[in-house]
Amino acid sequence: MALIEGIFEPGLVVTTVDWVLNWSRKRSIFPMTFGIACCAIEMIATGASRFDIDRFGSGAFRATPRQADLMIVAGTVTFKMAERLRRLWEQMAEPRYVIAMGACAISGGPYHVHGYHVVKGVDQVVPVDVYVPGCPPRPEALLEGLMRLQDKISTHTIAKP
Amino acid sequence: MTPSDIIELLKQNHASSVVSAAAEGPYPHAVIKAEELKTIAAFLKTQPRLRFDLLRCISAIDWPAKNNIELAYDLISTSLGHAFAVKVVLDRADPQVESLSAVWPAAEWHEREAFDLMGVVFLHHPDLRRILMPEDWPGHPLRKDYQDIVEYRGLKFNP
Numbered sequence: 482m483a484l485i486e487g488i489f490e491p492g493l494v495v496t497t498v499d500w501v502l503n504w505s506r507k508r509s510i511f512p513m514t515f516g517i518a519c520c521a522i523e524m525i526a527t528g529a530s531r532f533d534i535d536r537f538g539s540g541a542f543r544a545t546p547r548q549a550d551l552m553i554v555a556g557t558v559t560f561k562m563a564e565r566l567r568r569l570w571e572q573m574a575e576p577r578y579v580i581a582m583g584a585c586a587i588s589g590g591p592y593h594v595h596g597y598h599v600v601k602g603v604d605q606v607v608p609v610d611v612y613v614p615g616c617p618p619r620p621e622a623l624l625e626g627l628m629r630l631q632d633k634i635s636t637h638t639i640a641k642p
Numbered sequence: 643m644t645p646s647d648i649i650e651l652l653k654q655n656h657a658s659s660v661v662s663a664a665a666e667g668p669y670p671h672a673v674i675k676a677e678e679l680k681t682i683a684a685f686l687k688t689q690p691r692l693r694f695d696l697l698r699c700i701s702a703i704d705w706p707a708k709n710n711i712e713l714a715y716d717l718i719s720t721s722l723g724h725a726f727a728v729k730v731v732l733d734r735a736d737p738q739v740e741s742l743s744a745v746w747p748a749a750e751w752h753e754r755e756a757f758d759l760m761g762v763v764f765l766h767h768p769d770l771r772r773i774l775m776p777e778d779w780p781g782h783p784l785r786k787d788y789q790d791i792v793e794y795r796g797l798k799f800n801p
Contacts, residue, residue, distance in 0.1 A: 560776065560779075560797060561776045597788065601800065605797055605798070
């Protein structure tokens, strides 16, 4: 940016449509109010004042998938839950993103071998954008995951692939 | 009352129903004939010196080697401050016992759980459905010889 600074008259802003779209999207990722197990407690802590996810524009936890951009799968996904989870994801408007939070959502975690009821990774059910490992991950880790998602969004383009 | 007092009172009134009893040890209990369970339960709840008004838990224990399934009912009397347990032993191939939901309403969901995970059938239960697993799940997962499923509604168990 330094090369073109100070060249234009005041009031003129130069940007690209891609940049503006991505900028607005990545700074208002509204997560869905959706927690399945103990990871949800860390997600709640991330939303509260000490860690304050609102600094990243993601503090508005929506109570309906229709208004949400991000599904944080925070916990153990059982086979019974998988269908409900898929339906919630299908109800979200595009562009929609998924963070798999914690070992259970990533791979079944502690239930990988003996969990007769646990889906071995939520990526079997919905496409996952960012994996946040931990059992459970600390709020800082979830914020890191959110920042990686922001990085991913900033590479989007509306141009033909 | 101490466990030995409780067992004494039980034997005085229903001697033929008591198979065995243990007053000492970490888990004082009496083993009851399965067909007499409901009678004994009503007695334990209403007898003025026992008054077991709270059914805390129903545990189902699978014993493949002995070929039986054991049910343990943990009881507490909140008014008299004592605790006890009764057990029944059921045939593993066809575990059936009378429901106690008419005696303790709390039994209804405990029995649904034992039915769901262990396959124990409770006779005259008002609503004997699975409580945790999906309705169409095959088998009863907490049986010792339970085999993991291969696939459930298109989701692989071991992807």
